[in-house]
Amino acid sequence: MPEQYQPDLLKGRHVAVTGGGTGLGREMALRFASLGASVTVCGRRPGPLEQTVADIRAAGGRAEAVACNVREMESVEAFVKEAEERQGDINALVNNAAGNFLAPTTGLTPNGFDVIVRTNLYGSFYATQACGRRWIERGTKGAVLSIATTYAEPGSAFLVPSAVSKAGVVALTKSLAAEWGVYGIRLNAIAPGPFPTEGAWSRLSPDGRAAEKMINLIPLRRAGELRELTDLAVFLLSDLSSYLTGEVIYLDGGASLTSAGQFNLFTEPPREQVLEMFERLRPAKGSK
Ligand code: HXC
Numbered sequence: 468m469p470e471q472y473q474p475d476l477l478k479g480r481h482v483a484v485t486g487g488g489t490g491l492g493r494e495m496a497l498r499f500a501s502l503g504a505s506v507t508v509c510g511r512r513p514g515p516l517e518q519t520v521a522d523i524r525a526a527g528g529r530a531e532a533v534a535c536n537v538r539e540m541e542s543v544e545a546f547v548k549e550a551e552e553r554q555g556d557i558n559a560l561v562n563n564a565a566g567n568f569l570a571p572t573t574g575l576t577p578n579g580f581d582v583i584v585r586t587n588l589y590g591s592f593y594a595t596q597a598c599g600r601r602w603i604e605r606g607t608k609g610a611v612l613s614i615a616t617t618y619a620e621p622g623s624a625f626l627v628p629s630a631v632s633k634a635g636v637v638a639l640t641k642s643l644a645a646e647w648g649v650y651g652i653r654l655n656a657i658a659p660g661p662f663p664t665e666g667a668w669s670r671l672s673p674d675g676r677a678a679e680k681m682i683n684l685i686p687l688r689r690a691g692e693l694r695e696l697t698d699l700a701v702f703l704l705s706d707l708s709s710y711l712t713g714e715v716i717y718l719d720g721g722a723s724l725t726s727a728g729q730f731n732l733f734t735e736p737p738r739e740q741v742l743e744m745f746e747r748l749r750p751a752k753g754s755k
Contacts (some may be wrong), residue, residue, distance in 0.1 A: 468694050476705050478503035483550055483557045485537050485594055486564030488515030490664035491614060491696060495561055498697035499704070500528030507550035507557070509535035510564065529554065537564045537590030538582070547597040556605070559704045560598045562591035562613040562636065567629045567667065575628065583628035588635040595639065595654070599647060608651035610704045613640055615656040615715055617723045637715055644713030653712040655703045660719025662691040683735055687720035 482499045486492040487508025493515070496506045500523040508530065510516050516532035523530035531553045535546035551557055566586040570579065595611055602609035618626060619633035637656060644654045661681050672678035682690060699718055702708050717723050725731040733741050 468692075471698070472502055472701060472705075475503040476701065476707075480504040480559050480704065481550070481554050481557045482506050482559040482561060482704065483547065483594070483598070484508045484561045484563055485535070485590060486510050487519055487561075488512060488532075490563075490666045491659070491662060491693070492561070492563035493519045494664075494693045495563065495697050495700045496530065497523060497526070497528075498694075498701060500530055501526065502701060504559075505529040505531075505554045507531045507533060507546075507554055509533045509537070509546045509550075511536050537594060538585040540589075540593045543590070543593040544597050547594070547601070551601075556601070556607065557598055557609075558602070558607065559610045560594055560612070561700065561704075562594055562611065564590050565614065565629075567626065569625045571625060572627045580628045584632045584635075587629065587632035588639075591636050592639060595643065599643065599652060602652055603647070603650050606650075609653075611640075611643075611652070611654040612700055612703050613654070613656040615640070615658045617658045617660055617717055617719050619658065619715075621723075621727070640715065641713045648712055653708070655708070655711060655713070656715040657696065657699055657703070658715050658717045658719065658723075659696055660685065660691055660717070660722040662693060662696055664693075681722070684725050684731075685720040685722045686725060686734065689720065691718060691720065 477499055482504045484492050484496045484506060487496040488510040492508065496508050496519055500506045506523060508516050508519050511534065513534050516534065520530040520532045531550065533546045533549045536542045547557065564586060566583045591613055598609060613636050615637050616629065616633045618630050619637050623630045640654045640656045661678065668678060682688060696718060699716065725734065
């Protein structure tokens with residue numbers, strides 16, 4: 468894909484990315500670094516974090532890794548402190564770390580519910596508060612990007628802990644956009660549709676069949692490309708979006724539109740068949 472951004476668009480940014488060892492977090496970290504940002508990634512497992520850092524450095528970028536469990540406030544605070552000691556003041560945060568699994572709600576254990584909500588919602592709150600406090604105290608601007616989901620607002624069967632926690636992330640984004648706008652702090656979110664990454668796909672569509680069905684419900688008839696997501700993330704963290712705050716941007720090829728309207732199912736069969744059916748349903752001229 469050709470480069471659309473200035474090569475130094477994110478120069479002078481220090482971006483903290485939670486869950487930056489794998490999946491979307493890793494892709495975003497690589498992209499930010501390729502546009503001149505210093506990146507500090509955190510996550511529970513040092514191995515993948517070190518790999519992200521090594522890949523960024525090999526491409527000539529600046530990156531550090533700090534092990535952290537976003538479910539624990541102390542761990543998040545230590546991450547932010549350590550990141551700033553190593554690479555200077557953070558001025559952009561990406562709340563990306565998330566957990567998810569498909570399960571009937573009747574069988575969820577308290578701990579099963581807890582681990583997802585703590586990771587997705589508490590983790591985002593802890594990191595946002597830790598960065599926001601610093602920015603306000605220093606009188607500097609900041610940008611927060613959170614990864615939400617398209618089912619945060621309508622909800623989703625079999626994903627209750629994820630849906631409720633992501634709905635909370637959306638509320639956090641909008642609430643703090645209102646509360647902290649006066650300090651020049653912007654908060655936005657991306658609600659991604661299917662972007663195939665190993666972690667999410669192996670959990671949510673283990674045999675590939677659910678993924679195939681999902682694709683058929685997307686007006687653009689394909690999954691997202693990672694670069695399409697990382698480029699939107701760049702836009703939202705950069706000054707290109709300096710008047711945008713409190714927004715949740717659906718990046719889903721239109722998928723949420725088709726799942727909302729019952730008659731959108733007519734976009735699935737070949738168009739000629741559908742048009743023929745519409746003709747058959749049309750009353751004959753002069754019959755009324
Ligand atoms: C029911 C489950 C379960 C399952 C775990 N649990 N998996 N319950 N069905 N499939 C319960 C366990 O029984 C346990 O409760 C509790 O959850 C904690 O499980 P652990 O395995 O001990 O926890 P941990 O090792 O911390 O693992 C957390 C995890 C794991 C979320 C379950 O999958 C993980 O770390 N995932 C991180 C990466 C991830 O999920 N990425 C995908 C994000 S995709 P008990 O009571 O037994 O102790 C995404 C959006 C996708 O969010 C959107 C696509 C369109």
